[in-house]
Amino acid sequence: MSIPSRRSFLATAIAAAATPSLAAVGGFDQVDIAVVGAGAAGIAAARRIAAARRRVVVIEAADRIGGRCFTDTTSFGVPVDRGAHWIHVPDLNPLMRLAPQAGIEVAQAPPGQKIRIGPRNAREGEMEDYLAALVRATRAIGDVAARGRADIAAAQVLPKDLGDWRATIEFALGPYGCTKDLAEVSAVDLARAVPRDLEAFCRQGLGTLIDKLAQGLPVQRGTAVRAMDLAVRGGVEIATTRGILNARGVIVTASTNVLAANKIRFDPELPRRHVDAFNRLALGSYDRIILELPGNPLGLDRDDLVFEQARGTRTAALLANVGGSSLALVDVGGKFGRELAAQGEPAMIAFALDWLAGLFGSDLRRTVQRTAATRWNDDPWVLGASSVAAPGNEPARRTLMEPVRERLWFAGEAAHETLWGTVGGAWESGERAAEAALKRLGGASEPREPVRRRR
Secondary structure, three states: OOOOOHHHHHHHHHHOOOOOOOOOEOOEEEEEEEEEOOEHHHHHHHHHHHHOOOOEEEEOOOOOOEOOOOEEOOOOOOOEEOOOOEEEOOOOOHHHHHHHHOOOOEEEOOOOOEEEEOOEEOOHHHHHHHHHHHHHHHHHHHHHHHOOOOOOEHHHHOOOOOHHHHHHHHHHHOHHHHOOOHHHOEHHHHHHOOOOOOEEEEOOOHHHHHHHHOOOOOEEOOOOEEEEEOOOOOOEEEEEOOEEEEEEEEEEOOOHHHHHOOOOEEEOOOOHHHHHHHHHOOEOOEEEEEEEOOOOOOOOOOOEEEEEOOOOOOOOEEEEOHHHOOEEEEEEEHHHHHHHHHOOHHHHHHHHHHHHHHHHOHHHHHOOOOEEEOOHHHOOOOOOOOEOOOOOOOOHHHHHOOOEOOOEEEOOHHHOOOOOOOHHHHHHHHHHHHHHHHHHHHHHOOOOOOEEOOO
16 A cells, blocks of 8 residues: 655645645745634734734634634624623723724623522522632632642532532523533632632623724635645645645644544644643533523613523623613633534523523513624634643643744643633633744745735
């Protein structure tokens, strides 16, 4: 049996692509650094590379910029984030500085949340009990890392005396806080996450901000990367659905689930430790059900965040009157959220209406107008929500930050040890990968104009 050459490896990948054209990607024959993925990490990396006056192109499989940051501006007549919404840790988040420069208004989220106990609000004493139980739970998880204990599931270290608040706390820290049930979450990974008590949001949408920050960058949309040859002389050959691109280095920001699904083939194969890291940092599930409720039938304030005193895993979080609009966002996650999303949009909307009716009365059904729901697990270029380290696998994040053959770097929220699961973490990871690539490759040639293929 003959052994295929590296050239035939790439040719085969292109032959299998939907688009037969072999035109240069985005008009470029060769770049200094190629960036795969136009989400927050990819745009951050590309901006840093462009600022260093190096040739860069961003290759994006989807037909839009933003990845898991997607602001829908048409369905409801107002901006609504179908993906990431919050700017976590605003005091440290680089997006807080960049947003005003891009003409985006940022507002602080109201502090705290409200709790419903059946059809009523929790009383002051009940709220104190909940918050005290939440503090005990977070301290117990934090002690795992602080005392150097073995990394086990976060669910195993929760205090035994959480009482009637256990299910609510498990939801708040698990499906809502990190997209997986705590039984599937590394206690050390969760403990090392920077506290996200303070939050802000973009009035025009977080996806709108990422899109504006990408303006002026060479982004090739609708172009999927099929394969990479990492052993060519002087760099990387990248096979896409629109042809072959040559680069001296490449930054890949695809999600860990996309990488684990082998949607991009690498030759030679990636080190086993990197492949294992993709699986050990698998994405959780988090989806949003959007309801238009004119007239404020819930009687809540602008941007009110509401949990319930849950009795099990079949629960959700409510963000009401988003940005002063009539939209209510019902967010579901973890195992229950994944199973609900798999049933389809009608089932998701039915759950949201039933859940809200149980907390606020059935009259709201008469007021609901337009509806929508996300299903991120089915998005072929995402396949989930945010990365979560399985118990015992927190070191996988550091593995993901290691370069491969000094020409391939991974970036994204999964490659950040303290801000994983956040857009700010993805942005910082992209900038860090760009710095590493520039440091490794920057001295080999002087900046020059891009080489463009004649048409």
